[in-house]
Amino acid sequence: MWTHAPWRGRLLPHPLPAGERLRAYATWCNAVEGNTTFYATPSRSTVESWAGQTDPGFRFVVKLPKPITHERRLTGADDELRAFLDAIEPLGPRAHALWIQLPGSFGPADVGALAAFLGRLPRDHRYAVEVRHRAFFDDPRAVRLLERVLTGAGAEWVPFDTTVLFRSPPTSDGERDAWSKKPRVPLRTAALTDRPIVRYIGRDDPERTAEGWRHWVDAAAGWLREGRSPTVFVHTPDNADALTLARRFHDDVRAEVPGLEPLPEPMPSNGPLPDEPLTLF
Structure with missing residues (x-):
């Protein structure tokens, strides 16, 4: 999202090289949704660039790739998962949560697959699950089932x-x-x-x-x-x-x-780039 065209020149400096756009965004907000990872696992060098443009306190909520969540529906995707986890490793503490967005067809009958998947995940990350099936909002039994699985894995419901x-x-x-x-x-x-x-x-x-x-x-x-x-x-x-x-x-x-810390002043849209990313809380 840090390259959103309507922000360029109005809220963010423009033009900016690709390796500086996230740095500019990070003076406005201290977190970002990693939507692009849903469509393709980034290269490790790309993720290293993201880390280099942000303070260690910056938060990435990074979406698992589509082949894992939507195509394989959390089963038989060990290779894809390993590749993804290796790619995002340079984020270090910036990986606030790995975001498991599930398709609308993923319902109560699939919760067992989610439980098994969460149980296989490494404990050095935090996880957050987004569901869209109506039963998880309308059926109290489905709600309790999902909450029990997520709570048991220490995962958040988004x-x-x-x-x-x-x-x-x-x-x-x-x-x-x-x-x-x-x-x-x-x-x-x-x-x-x-x-x-x-x-x-x-x-x-x-x-x-x-x-x-x-x-x-x-x-x-x-x-x-x-x-x-x-x-x-x-x-x-x-x-x-x-x-x-x-x-x-x-x-x-x-x-x-x-007592909540204020955000810093955002980088002027026509101002110079700082030498280092600002610390955000």
Whole structure:
């Protein structure tokens, strides 16, 4: 996401060489969703570049490749998994969680495969699972089954909150596209571990997006008071203002938890690159 075209020259310096774009993004936000790894396992040298552009406290939530989660459905993918784990090793402590996003067809009958897969994973990583099958939201037995498996493995359940997106008909091309692609599932706000991860998508209108995240501000503030360390990703259908919205969300949480460290001033879109990545918390 750190190369999103609408940010170039408006929020991030442009042009920038590929090896400096993440460094610029990391002055705005202290975490990123690793979506590109879903489509292809990156080379180790690419991941080394990511590590070199970020402080050790920067958080990557990196998605497992599609062949593992969607094509093989967590079975018989040991070679692909080993290649992926080897590739991301240079991230070190920046690998906040490995993100197991499962297809909408992955339902309660498949939980055994998930349990077996989680049981084989190395313990030197943290894991977070995103499910989209309606039974995991509508059927209390399915909810309890999944929670038991995740809790037993020390894995988090990642909610993807699309309720604001689907609250009223779309009003932009981006919203219409999102309506056709994003899962329509009920809201879930419970955390299973000390590292909750939330994905929230609002609307292309920044004010409607901010109005819809109030319950996540309260949840994040509550988790922080409990000693947990939440990570919240803020999206809109076109993501044009996602960077400014993420910082606004952080400010809203900080208003409830004054001890939360502020984010640094973002790199000016026409300013020089720093010699070292800024430390973010």
